[in-house]
Amino acid sequence: xxxxxxxxxxxxxxxxxxxxxxxxxxxxxxxxxxxxxxxxxxxxxxxxxxxxxxxxxxxxxxxxxxxxxxxxxxxxxxxxxxxxxxxxxxxxxxxxxxxxxxxxxxxxxxxxxxxxxxxxxxxxxxxxxxxxxxxxxxxxxxxxxxxxxxxxxxxxxxxxxxxxxxxxxxxxxxxxxxxxxxxxxxxxxxxxxxxxxxxxxxxxxxxxxxxxxxxxxxxxxxxxxxxxxxxxxxxx
Amino acid sequence: xxxxxxxxxxxxxxxxxxxxxxxxxxxxxxxxxxxxxxxxxxxxxxxxxxxxxxxxxxxxxxxxxxxxxxxxxxxxxxxxxxxxxxxxxxxxxxxxxxxxxxxxxxxxxxxxxxxxxxxxxxxxxxxxxxxxxxxxxxxxxxxxxxxxxxxxxxxxxxxxxxxxxxxxxxxxxxxxxxxxxxxxxxxxxxxxxxxxxxxxxxxxxxxxxxxxxxxxxxxxxxxxxxxxxxxxxxxxxxxxxxxxxxxxxxxxxxxxxxxxxx
Numbered sequence: 053x054x055x056x057x058x059x060x061x062x063x064x065x066x067x068x069x070x071x072x073x074x075x076x077x078x079x080x081x082x083x084x085x086x087x088x089x090x091x092x093x094x095x096x097x098x099x100x101x102x103x104x105x106x107x108x109x110x111x112x113x114x115x116x117x118x119x120x121x122x123x124x125x126x127x128x129x130x131x132x133x134x135x136x137x138x139x140x141x142x143x144x145x146x147x148x149x150x151x152x153x154x155x156x157x158x159x160x161x162x163x164x165x166x167x168x169x170x171x172x173x174x175x176x177x178x179x180x181x182x183x184x185x186x187x188x189x190x191x192x193x194x195x196x197x198x199x200x201x202x203x204x205x206x207x208x209x210x211x212x213x214x215x216x217x218x219x220x221x222x223x224x225x226x227x228x229x230x231x232x233x234x235x236x237x238x239x240x241x242x243x244x245x246x247x248x249x250x251x252x253x254x255x256x257x258x259x260x261x262x263x264x265x266x267x268x269x270x271x272x273x274x275x276x277x278x279x280x281x282x283x284x285x286x287x288x
Numbered sequence: 289x290x291x292x293x294x295x296x297x298x299x300x301x302x303x304x305x306x307x308x309x310x311x312x313x314x315x316x317x318x319x320x321x322x323x324x325x326x327x328x329x330x331x332x333x334x335x336x337x338x339x340x341x342x343x344x345x346x347x348x349x350x351x352x353x354x355x356x357x358x359x360x361x362x363x364x365x366x367x368x369x370x371x372x373x374x375x376x377x378x379x380x381x382x383x384x385x386x387x388x389x390x391x392x393x394x395x396x397x398x399x400x401x402x403x404x405x406x407x408x409x410x411x412x413x414x415x416x417x418x419x420x421x422x423x424x425x426x427x428x429x430x431x432x433x434x435x436x437x438x439x440x441x442x443x444x445x446x447x448x449x450x451x452x453x454x455x456x457x458x459x460x461x462x463x464x465x466x467x468x469x470x471x472x473x474x475x476x477x478x479x480x481x482x483x484x485x486x487x488x489x490x491x492x493x494x495x496x497x498x499x500x501x502x503x504x505x506x507x508x509x510x511x512x513x514x515x516x517x518x519x520x521x522x523x524x525x526x527x528x529x530x531x532x533x534x535x536x537x538x539x540x541x542x543x544x545x546x547x548x549x550x
Binding site: 183185186192193196203286 | 344346368369370371372373374376377378380383384386387388389397398400401427428431432445448449455
């Protein structure tokens with residue numbers, strides 16, 4: 053069902069037919085599963101790494117320049133790899149951890165490893181936005197450094213952290229689709245198997261539609277969350 | 289008994305930029321009596337801010353001693369310093385309130401690392417809010433407050449741990465004249481009530497005249513003269529002191545020439 057053999061309206065009609073969505077639905081669930089787990093991993097590890105980057109910086113609260121440089125270099129190295137290469141690279145690791153070099157769980161590890169460095173950098177930027185004067189005020193009260201991180205820097209930068217989290221989740225969604233071509237299943241797999249290999253443009257369009265809706269929902273939720281916090285603090 | 293509560297002895301501090309060494313504080317000596325309001329006046333870049341930040345060690349001095357109640361601040365370990373900092377409140381030109389917290393939470397924040405339990409904390413916070421006259425604003429966020437109200441919260445927060453010393457880093461420089469007076473009155477009132485020692489830095493002669501009993505004039509990192517506010521500002525010996533009072537005098541004369549009344 054390509055544009056050469058069928059009219060545009062026929063393809064669109066088929067894209068939203070019950071038959072197409074019966075095919076798509078299990079893939080959708082599988083994608084949600086992968087995105088969900090990868091998101092949780094990214095959120096936790098990314099936050100920790102971002103906080104370590106800020107704290108150990110030479111101008112940070114607990115400067116450890118050596119650790120900071122090494123962590124920075126590793127993050128930069130991981131970020132410079134294209135997602136597809138990252139998936140190939142992490143397959144042996146996935147096999148080691150999950151016992152399988154393919155499937156949803158293997159894919160989650162690749163997703164997390166390639167999105168964590170990005171989110172760590174975004175968190176770093178968010179945390180650095182907190183006014184130095186506020187941190188000094190807390191220091192002048194005799195609050196210890198870790199308490200300043202958890203009770204001041206994190207709450208102050210929360211709206212910004214929520215926004216960068218949105219960016220990270222959308223990146224994970226698009227990478228999940230890519231991982232489909234490596235046997236991870238999900239929406240991306242459907243798009244390649246039907247849309248590309250079998251010229252089913254109707255199904256391709258349906259997958260594109262689903263991915264766009266996903267990204268929109270995440271973006272809207274993120275914006276809403278950030279705005280809610282800002283409104284509560286009367287900063288908007 | 290020594291009536292002086294704060295001793296700054298031979299304090300020096302330098303900053304390094306690329307390959308240049310800039311001496312910000314040169315051999316500073318100060319004695320401040322308990323319950324005094326002590327002013328430090330100087331132009332921008334004279335080193336007054338660095339001096340006050342050395343006192344609670346937001347800046348680490350290169351050499352010299354700072355004694356507060358006999359304890360040498362420069363020799364304290366990290367945890368001792370944090371304990372000591374609770375006894376030294378500080379307020380800032382830019383207020384530095386926490387936007388994520390309400391007025392109540394801002395003032396409660398320093399108390400959270402004390403031994404007080406929740407109800408004791410609440411009691412102290414409400415007392416402080418009443419002291420600075422912001423009872424109606426208790427659960428507002430800082431962004432809902434005016435400049436003067438923000439500084440009142442800053443003061444209440446700095447007083448939360450019942451400090452012996454209050455450092456004011458250009459605390460009124462961002463406020464209009466009327467609000468400045470109200471804040472200075474509040475500080476004087478607090479000094480009377482709690483016998484707290486206040487160290488105030490400013491580039492406004494008016495502020496020093498109004499609030500301080502003693503003043504030190506700082507110029508290019510050294511103290512040029514010090515003494516009671518009256519003596520120093522009536523007959524200044526240093527260039528900085530002369531310029532400050534001369535500018536004031538000139539403005540007054542021009543005003544009179546225009547037909548204004550003093």
